[in-house]
Amino acid sequence: MLKQEQLKEIKALQEICEKEGGFHLKLNDDMLENRSANRQEDFFLYEGGKLVAFLGSYGFGNKVELCGMVHPDYRRKGIFSELLEMGLIEAKKHGASTILLNAPTESQSAKDFLKNIPCTFAVAEYQMKWEVTELSDDPSVTVRPSFSKEDWEAEIQLEISCFGFSEKEAREFQQTISENSSDQRLIVEADGKTAGKMRVSDSNGEAWIYGFAVFPELQGKGIGRRALSRVVKMEHQKGLPIFLEVEAKNAHALGLYESCGFRSYHSQDYYLYQN
Structure with missing residues (x-):
């Protein structure tokens, strides 16, 4: 520490x-x-x-x-x-x-x-900030704190299916986040069923959204946009500027964030170290 x-x-x-x-x-x-x-x-x-x-x-x-x-x-x-x-x-x-x-x-x-x-360019990442935008509200999609064993397992499966973690890595990462992070762990529900997850960090007068994922079979149905809109409105009511990050090659996520009012203001380059 x-x-x-x-x-x-x-x-x-x-x-x-x-x-x-x-x-x-x-x-x-x-x-x-x-x-x-x-x-x-x-x-x-x-x-x-x-x-x-x-x-x-x-x-x-x-x-x-x-x-x-x-x-x-x-x-x-x-x-x-x-x-x-x-x-x-x-x-x-x-x-x-x-x-x-x-x-x-x-x-x-x-x-x-x-x-x-000894490294090669791997990917660029955009850091994005939310600009005040009118956002829709759909009661069929809700966001709530993660609290149960079932929520814990869903978060692990989302890390595996959306971010390429192995099960062992996902469980270790979940444990680390739980023990060492003050982030809010949130579950996305669509029509009463678990559909995705994200983490929100309120720190140093800013809100950052991390680890946002929707199960692959539920993507493309507008669930992500509605869930993100809910969280953005929640953080905006606290008076916090809101940020997130997205890989430049992830066109779908980039389009989703832009449609909710996020705009790129910085970019980071990542180089793969040749071990």
């Missing part, structure tokens, strides 16, 4: 790097605030008592994403290479079969660094 002082140091360094580079770093605030105590996922480097470099590791089943930063005054000194090596060793130790290196699309310094790393 990270200390509050460490979280403040990360945020301060992030602001410096983003202002200098004109990009947005994806450091997953919700995951940083809910770290597990049984593995190392964060790597720090200090100079003169000041944090000058940070790398975060984020696990999703058999996949690990690595994202970090170095203070502009301390670049080209091999600092990030040192942190990356530590992150890679830890990811391999825990059996990650896929390691993705995350870099803001607009970051030239990240692209220059990655030229010397």
Whole structure:
């Protein structure tokens, strides 16, 4: 578990790097605030008592994403290479079969660094923000907290069928989310039957929607749009700006989010590390 002082140091360094580079770093605030105590996922480097470099590791089943930063005054000194090596060793130790290196699309310094790393471009991801839009309300689709054993199993099956997790990975991921995350776990119901799920994180004055999925056999029926509309309206009533992320290649999801009023404002590039 990270200390509050460490979280403040990360945020301060992030602001410096983003202002200098004109990009947005994806450091997953919700995951940083809910770290597990049984593995190392964060790597720090200090100079003169000041944090000058940070790398975060984020696990999703058999996949690990690595994202970090170095203070502009301390670049080209091999600092990030040192942190990356530590992150890679830890990811391999825990059996990650896929390691993705995350870099803001607009970051030239990240692209220059990655030229010397054995990796290939994998996918781009859009970060989207909701713009106030009139949303419909359909009582046949509801969203409620996940609370039962049946809900738990449905969430696991959705991770398997929609995100490519193995059953073992899905159960481990579900357990980790349950134990270490303050996210709201929500179940989507259509005509009284479980149809999908999502998580919502209210943190640092923002609402983020994660892990949104509808069973494949129920997709294309408007369930996702109606469920998303309900959650967006719920978060909007709290006065929070609302965000989510989607892979650029996922045209169906991108179209769904845009139809509900989400607009892209940043993008992240992911590079597959050649282990």
